[in-house]
Amino acid sequence: MNTQRSTRPSTTPAAPSLLATLHSTGRSALLASLLAALLAACGDGSPADSTDTTGPTDPTTIVQDGSSAATEAARVAVGDLLFHDTRLSAGGNLACASCHVQTRGHADADGVFLPLGGPALDQQGLRSSPTLDYLNDNRGFAFDNQGRPAGGFTWDGRADSRAAQALGPLLAANEMAHASSAAVVARVRSLPYLAQLLSASGLDAAASDAQVLEALQGALQSYQAGDQDYQLFTSKFDAVQDGRASFTAQEARGLSLFNSPQRGNCASCHSSTPPAGQTRALFTNFGYFALGVPRNSSSATADPLFMDMGLCGPVRTDLSNRTDLCGQFKVPTLRNVALTAPYFHNGAVATLQDAVSFYATRDIDPARWYPVVDGAVDKFNDLPVAYRGNVNQQPPFGLQPGQAPRLSAQDVQDLTAFLRTLTDGFVP
Numbered sequence: 440m441n442t443q444r445s446t447r448p449s450t451t452p453a454a455p456s457l458l459a460t461l462h463s464t465g466r467s468a469l470l471a472s473l474l475a476a477l478l479a480a481c482g483d484g485s486p487a488d489s490t491d492t493t494g495p496t497d498p499t500t501i502v503q504d505g506s507s508a509a510t511e512a513a514r515v516a517v518g519d520l521l522f523h524d525t526r527l528s529a530g531g532n533l534a535c536a537s538c539h540v541q542t543r544g545h546a547d548a549d550g551v552f553l554p555l556g557g558p559a560l561d562q563q564g565l566r567s568s569p570t571l572d573y574l575n576d577n578r579g580f581a582f583d584n585q586g587r588p589a590g591g592f593t594w595d596g597r598a599d600s601r602a603a604q605a606l607g608p609l610l611a612a613n614e615m616a617h618a619s620s621a622a623v624v625a626r627v628r629s630l631p632y633l634a635q636l637l638s639a640s641g642l643d644a645a646a647s648d649a650q651v652l653e654a655l656q657g658a659l660q661s662y663q664a665g666d667q668d669y670q671l672f673t674s675k676f677d678a679v680q681d682g683r684a685s686f687t688a689q690e691a692r693g694l695s696l697f698n699s700p701q702r703g704n705c706a707s708c709h710s711s712t713p714p715a716g717q718t719r720a721l722f723t724n725f726g727y728f729a730l731g732v733p734r735n736s737s738s739a740t741a742d743p744l745f746m747d748m749g750l751c752g753p754v755r756t757d758l759s760n761r762t763d764l765c766g767q768f769k770v771p772t773l774r775n776v777a778l779t780a781p782y783f784h785n786g787a788v789a790t791l792q793d794a795v796s797f798y799a800t801r802d803i804d805p806a807r808w809y810p811v812v813d814g815a816v817d818k819f820n821d822l823p824v825a826y827r828g829n830v831n832q833q834p835p836f837g838l839q840p841g842q843a844p845r846l847s848a849q850d851v852q853d854l855t856a857f858l859r860t861l862t863d864g865f866v867p
């Protein structure tokens with residue numbers, strides 16, 4: 440299926456994966472539907488367990504009637520234990536923290552590869568692990584009053600909360616790989632700190648399976664929402680905002696390009712001003728766009744039978760008739776982006792500077808990004824031809840080969856220097 444795999448479990452031989460096995464049957468229609476079922480990935484539950492995705496729906500509903508701040512702190516603490524516990528996976532070898540590493544902005548530590556999972560850590564994931572930082576202002580998926588999609592968790596927004604999302608990786612065959620939510624509950628009941636989880640959730644030893652599952656999901660959400668590590672706001676950018684540091688000339692040029700509507704235009708999607716009523720910019724508007732990023736030729740996404748079209752499927756299944764949305768993925772925050780390689784939903788771009796270059800040269804030098812097929816550049820080659828018209832053409836895009844670039848090679852370096860000021864832990 441793919442020739443290059445993640446190096447994380449370097450001692451594990453690359454056993455043939457289920458997808459590879461299916462692949463060899465050659466029955467592509469069957470494969471497509473099986474893929475959709477298997478690719479629950481890290482989001483809502485697998486189809487077989489879809490009735491179990493009833494967690495709390497947003498961070499505020501986690502604090503149930505009568506529960507105190509002390510209880511919420513207890514939930515954060517036990518959520519921290521759960522997030523880092525490899526016993527939460529079927530194989531006992533993969534924690535949430537394995538793919539969401541604190542020193543990597545809570546994204547994947549592998550750097551250039553897509554994550555592996557499954558009981559033997561040999562099942563290839565097909566999407567890059569996104570940062571989990573700065574998601575507290577994200578809401579459930581919805582269309583705004585102009586019909587534009589926004590919010591939701593995962594690259595296609597199919598989970599409405601982090602609690603609902605947590606079931607995705609627990610049940611996904613290529614992640615933590617439990618066979619059912621009952622198997623998840625049985626594992627949670629065996630943890631030495633079960634009593635701590637139950638009491639933090641207002642439960643006791645008589646708790647039902649459904650209550651234990653909800654407690655697990657709620658604790659994982661409380662941890663990500665409440666632990667300061669996920670929203671530090673300690674970058675150089677923040678220090679400059681607070682008057683405690685100043686940008687270099689290059690970083691200042693980068694910020695100006697980032698904000699300029701006719702140059703980088705980055706801020707139109709990666710907002711550089713705080714949301715209403717807030718004091719810190721989040722560098723995302725939580726919206727959705729199709730950028731037409733190239734196919735990842737060195738991973739499972741090179742599987743000719745799998746095309747990830749984001750909002751319209753096949754991983755997400757409820758918007759498959761909205762072909763106008765095919766190719767759209769959620770705008771990620773750019774805070775800590777220097778730590779979260781590889782870039783874009785399919786990890787197709789290895790370095791931050793190349794990710795910025797993609798914006799500068801996608802249209803004026805497409806042969807740099809896409810293969811030449813039969814003498815022509817196969818532009819937007821990770822989307823079916825029918826949907827390539829969905830790809831965004833606003834600045835910095837929308838140019839033809841030969842036209843003057845909106846962003847020079849120097850501008851790309853300046854923008855990259857600015858993006859590096861968004862990494863937390865700056866010491867003036």
Ligand code: HEC
Pocket residue numbers: 479480481482522533534535536537538539554555556564566567568569570571574591592593594595601604605608609613614615659754
């Ligand atoms: C095998 C690697 C892996 C493991 C283990 C894993 N994740 Fe993920 N995570 C991913 C990937 C890949 C995505 C993107 C999935 C998608 O878009 O469909 C993701 C997405 C997410 C998101 C959505 C972020 C956003 O911006 O919307 C959250 C939240 C999350 N994971 C939390 C968790 C939690 C909690 C656990 C443990 C229960 C966990 N993850 C385990 C790889 C992993």
Ligand code: HEC
Pocket residue numbers: 570697703704705706707708709727728729730731732768769770771773776779781782783784785791794795798831833834835854
């Ligand atoms: C039209 C909206 C839009 C504009 C304008 C835009 N971006 Fe993005 N950006 C996105 C979306 C959507 C993604 C995710 C796309 C995907 O993975 O398919 C993304 C992803 C990225 C990533 C990868 C982040 C990661 O975690 O993988 C970087 C880096 C980035 N953008 C930087 C920039 C810069 C720099 C600019 C300006 C030159 C810019 N963006 C302009 C919407 C936009």
